[in-house]
Amino acid sequence: MEKITSFILPAVTAGIIIFGFAKGIKVFDCFAAGVKKGLSSAIGLLPPLMGLVLGVTMLRQSGALEVITNMLRPLAQISGIPVDVLPLAVLSPISGSGSLTMFEQILKNFGPDSFEGRVASIIMGSTETTFYAVTVYYGSVGIKKTGITVPAALLADMTCFVVSAMSAGLFNS
């Protein structure tokens, strides 16, 4: 299984090119044309990314996350999320690289097969960085009014945390 997963990306890449080649498409010319289209959209992403990175870095370095985690501690106890996994839950909608570091710390401190390690693994396997998706996706097309996206997405994140804590106990071998 471990070996198979490391071949997903190469297999997809080769599969697309082989399929195109078999259909008689000039694969290299076609690839270059697609890259050219992508080039222009990349620059447009800098403004939303600059804002997002500034806000997230400030939150992480200022100690604000610890304050938020402490405030949410009673809620975690009710919902069954281990207190030591709570910082990961707070960080995961905000910062992808930050939650990866936090995840590694939990694995190191508690071990991957501990309850904390399992809940953290399940959370990491089933969420994406919500604010990154919202800023980059909307920023790329110039949408300013995001409507109900953020509340609905955060509700999905919270569901994920609670269900992760529940299902970690359920499948404990």
Add this chain to the structure above:
Amino acid sequence: MLNYIWAGMVIFSVISAAFGGNGEVISSAIISSASDAVTLCIRLGGTICLWGGLMEIAEASGLTGAVCRLLSPFLKIVFPKMDMKSKTAKAISMNVTANLLGLGNAATPLGLEAMKRLQEENGKKDRASADMMKFVVMNSAAFHLIPTTVAALRQDYGCKTPFDIMPASWISSAAALLVGLTAAVILIKISESVKWKK
């Protein structure tokens, strides 16, 4: 919404830093965030170009159309009004496929392509359409069949069965997706009826 959240993040950070005595740390964080954002943009730009190229081939060969037909029963539930032969539906199905395979790097560029198509159909250019909201919620609760990165890290830290979290992870992904999309549909209905009364 984002204006409030962003301002709130910055203000809350500065207050926390003032109370915690983290003034110098946060000063250097502000400066380094600028170059971090540029690095991130270049890295993202690279993957956008790479997948833009690969998708051009997949599109021309009819591969995206085939994947879209495969996923259309599911997409029909989330986007009932969408034409399943349109470029929008194709772009969305490629993004979903990348998420399912756990190819996070590919999911963003493919998702951005879908957003571009959705924006072309959108009547009000500065306001997110209902389909856009559902699509972004779908991506923030992305369903991974194979959590590649997580399994690799579990193995690094000495786990012998790194993939044993998969069933639990499917359950929590599915629950998050279901709650997120249901909430989105209900909230969209409510906000539309409020606007209509005004």
